[in-house]
Amino acid sequence: MRGFFGELCERKELLAILIARNIKIRYKNSALGFFWTLLAPLFMIAIYSVFARIMRWNLGREDFLPFLVVGIVVWQYLAMSLNDSLSAISGNANLIKKTAFPRHILPVSTVLANGVNFLLTFAVLLVFLLIVKADFQALWTLPLVLATHAALCLGLALAFSAASVFFRDTEHAVGVGLLAWFFMSPVFYSMDLQMAILPERLSAAVYLNPMSGILSAYRFALMSEPIAGGESVWLSFAVAWALLPAGLGLFRATEKRFADEL
Amino acid sequence: MSDKPAITMREVTKAFRLCPKGGRTLKALALEWVRSRRGRRVFHALDKVSFDVMPGETLGIIGANGSGKSTLLSIAAGAMTPSSGTVTARGTVSSLLELGAGFHPDLTGRENVFLYGAIMGLSRRTMIRRFDAIVDFAGIASHIDQPVRHYSSGMVVRLGFSVAVEVDPDILLVDEALAVGDADFQAKCLNKMREFKRRGKTMLMVSHDLSAIQAISDRILLLDQGKVLGVGDAEGMVGRYRVLAARQGAAAGQAREWGTGEIRIEDVIFSDGTGARTDTFRWGESLTAEIRWRAATRVENPVFGFSVSDRDGRLLYGNNTQIEGFAVPQAEGEGRVRFTLHPLCLGTGAYLFSFSVHSPDHKTNYHRLDHRFPIAVEADKATAGPCYMPCRWSGAQP
Numbered sequence: 001m002r003g004f005f006g007e008l009c010e011r012k013e014l015l016a017i018l019i020a021r022n023i024k025i026r027y028k029n030s031a032l033g034f035f036w037t038l039l040a041p042l043f044m045i046a047i048y049s050v051f052a053r054i055m056r057w058n059l060g061r062e063d064f065l066p067f068l069v070v071g072i073v074v075w076q077y078l079a080m081s082l083n084d085s086l087s088a089i090s091g092n093a094n095l096i097k098k099t100a101f102p103r104h105i106l107p108v109s110t111v112l113a114n115g116v117n118f119l120l121t122f123a124v125l126l127v128f129l130l131i132v133k134a135d136f137q138a139l140w141t142l143p144l145v146l147a148t149h150a151a152l153c154l155g156l157a158l159a160f161s162a163a164s165v166f167f168r169d170t171e172h173a174v175g176v177g178l179l180a181w182f183f184m185s186p187v188f189y190s191m192d193l194q195m196a197i198l199p200e201r202l203s204a205a206v207y208l209n210p211m212s213g214i215l216s217a218y219r220f221a222l223m224s225e226p227i228a229g230g231e232s233v234w235l236s237f238a239v240a241w242a243l244l245p246a247g248l249g250l251f252r253a254t255e256k257r258f259a260d261e262l
Numbered sequence: 263m264s265d266k267p268a269i270t271m272r273e274v275t276k277a278f279r280l281c282p283k284g285g286r287t288l289k290a291l292a293l294e295w296v297r298s299r300r301g302r303r304v305f306h307a308l309d310k311v312s313f314d315v316m317p318g319e320t321l322g323i324i325g326a327n328g329s330g331k332s333t334l335l336s337i338a339a340g341a342m343t344p345s346s347g348t349v350t351a352r353g354t355v356s357s358l359l360e361l362g363a364g365f366h367p368d369l370t371g372r373e374n375v376f377l378y379g380a381i382m383g384l385s386r387r388t389m390i391r392r393f394d395a396i397v398d399f400a401g402i403a404s405h406i407d408q409p410v411r412h413y414s415s416g417m418v419v420r421l422g423f424s425v426a427v428e429v430d431p432d433i434l435l436v437d438e439a440l441a442v443g444d445a446d447f448q449a450k451c452l453n454k455m456r457e458f459k460r461r462g463k464t465m466l467m468v469s470h471d472l473s474a475i476q477a478i479s480d481r482i483l484l485l486d487q488g489k490v491l492g493v494g495d496a497e498g499m500v501g502r503y504r505v506l507a508a509r510q511g512a513a514a515g516q517a518r519e520w521g522t523g524e525i526r527i528e529d530v531i532f533s534d535g536t537g538a539r540t541d542t543f544r545w546g547e548s549l550t551a552e553i554r555w556r557a558a559t560r561v562e563n564p565v566f567g568f569s570v571s572d573r574d575g576r577l578l579y580g581n582n583t584q585i586e587g588f589a590v591p592q593a594e595g596e597g598r599v600r601f602t603l604h605p606l607c608l609g610t611g612a613y614l615f616s617f618s619v620h621s622p623d624h625k626t627n628y629h630r631l632d633h634r635f636p637i638a639v640e641a642d643k644a645t646a647g648p649c650y651m652p653c654r655w656s657g658a659q660p
Contacts, residue, residue, distance in 0.1 A: 014380035100340030
């Protein structure tokens with residue numbers, strides 16, 4: 001792990017250029033370019049608010065719209081990071097085959113480029129929350145939540161970027177897996193609902209899903225929404241952080257064969 | 263200058279796992295698992311390759327397609343990891359592997375230049391300093407802020423060469439750089455490489471352009487099917503490669519053996535003026551071929567002959583014992599007959615020798631070996647055509 005961060009620091013210029021490259025490529029040939037980062041969440045909030053009203057979809061809560069939007073913005077960072085990670089290595093075959101540099105910079109740069117995107121979206125989200133329901137009493141917890149969220153994205157991105165070099169199936173599996181994971185995570189329902197399904201003594205097990213804890217923690221930080229199950233949320237944090245060395249381990253074990261397979 | 267090699271390879275082997283028939287399916291993977299490591303089919307792209315390149319030296323690498331040249335460069339660049347063996351490179355390495363292939367088509371030339379510099383580990387400040395020189399050398403100043411996908415292939419190559427050279431590495435790896443670009447740019451590249459040499463930089467280069475690689479390399483390494491056939495002076499190795507290529511060409515269909523079999527040509531041994539056995543010769547020196555024959559029955563007045571053709575099998579020259587009035591009254595048991603060509607009047611290239619033994623009236627061919635013996639010839643001058651006749655010009659001064 002020390003080598004991992006050490007090399008990232010050493011090659012921070014390369015990392016910065018790759019992050020900038022990933023962002024630029026996303027908006028190539030688009031007239032509005034980077035503005036989409038701000039426009040997309042605005043449109044999303046508008047669309048959900050209209051449809052939630054028409055469908056009378058509110059889970060019996062007054063603050064359903066901010067609740068839902070926080071969930072979706074948070075989820076999107078994970079989903080986009082993982083989707084981009086699939087081509088982080090295999091999409092740079094020429095660089096991998098011809099030059100030597102720490103390979104993990106590539107998936108890290110896709111996660112961080114999406115992180116830049118996420119933070120800008122997040123800024124829009126904060127403004128929105130200020131307008132509709134500002135309750136930032138627990139905002140001090142946000143840095144830890146953001147870091148944990150990023151660690152989870154990074155661990156999985158490392159694993160999937162390596163796996164997709166060897167198996168094209170990874171792409172399909174990640175697509176299906178993300179959909180299942182989305183519905184298993186409290187994005188558009190609350191943790192109480194999820195916990196109610198399990199017998200009481202096992203209810204803490206819902207936090208084995210790291211996104212359960214992360215989503216709950218974001219809502220705690222941004223909306224002061226109490227965390228269901230209290231302390232057991234740390235289980236999610238532990239899982240998220242454990243996935244980072246695990247993903248890195250898988251990546252390190254296979255990176256020597258990238259140039260052969262591509 | 264250090265006396266330690268700039269690049270050292272020791273027993274470097276690179277094995278690729280071959281994909282199972284029908285691709286990597288679940289069934290194939292399961293089978294592979296069951297068969298374990300021993301049953302895996304592998305292909306050795308490099309087989310125990312060892313060599314040193316001293317600082318300031320230029321080592322050329324030649325060999326047929328698929329002989330492992332590019333794998334070797336990828337390993338030297340550190341992009342590929344050898345299956346076994348050790349590689350050491352002292353100093354920064356820049357690779358001209360498939361020029362510009364690492365460029366991203368959606369980024370501008372400028373962005374790609376900085377990306378490449380960052381990959382090579384150069385600071386942004388250094389790149390800003392060298393940026394103008396890069397653009398100048400590539401000669402694409404007007405397009406530098408256009409996305410690379412709008413570049414012509416020549417422009418991509420020029421920018422690729424320029425950036426790889428201008429990052430000023432200690433070791434430069436060049437893969438087929440000379441095969442691309444127009445004549446003007448090729449000359450510029452060659453100049454740049456010579457300048458590189460003068461400044462004591464180390465180069466490792468791969469090319470199919472034998473005369474270019476011979477001109478710039480101090481030594482040449484000849485690869486064949488992943489094995490080192492030899493490392494040595496440029497001229498000798500290029501000659502050996504020509505023979506090898508001609509032999510493979512001969513094996514590929516031109517070689518033919520036929521005859522009635524009363525006398526058989528068992529073998530033919532080629533040697534140079536010093537009597538040393540070789541298949542590489544120099545123009546103007548001598549070539550001796552010794553034909554070793556064996557006769558199953560007694561044969562009266564056999565005629566031994568030979569011919570030389572180019573690599574495409576076109577006849578250039580033929581001669582025999584009858585034409586030269588060298589009588590072989592009879593043949594029985596086994597024996598030898600030899601001839602010497604002196605001076606050898608062939609230009610640089612590979613040639614195929616054919617040998618025959620037939621009756622004086624040419625009606626019975628006892629044994630013929632067509633296009634079976636390749637040789638290579640090195641000439642001091644690049645004359646045109648296969649035949650190089652000594653030539654002296656004269657004329658009155660105006």
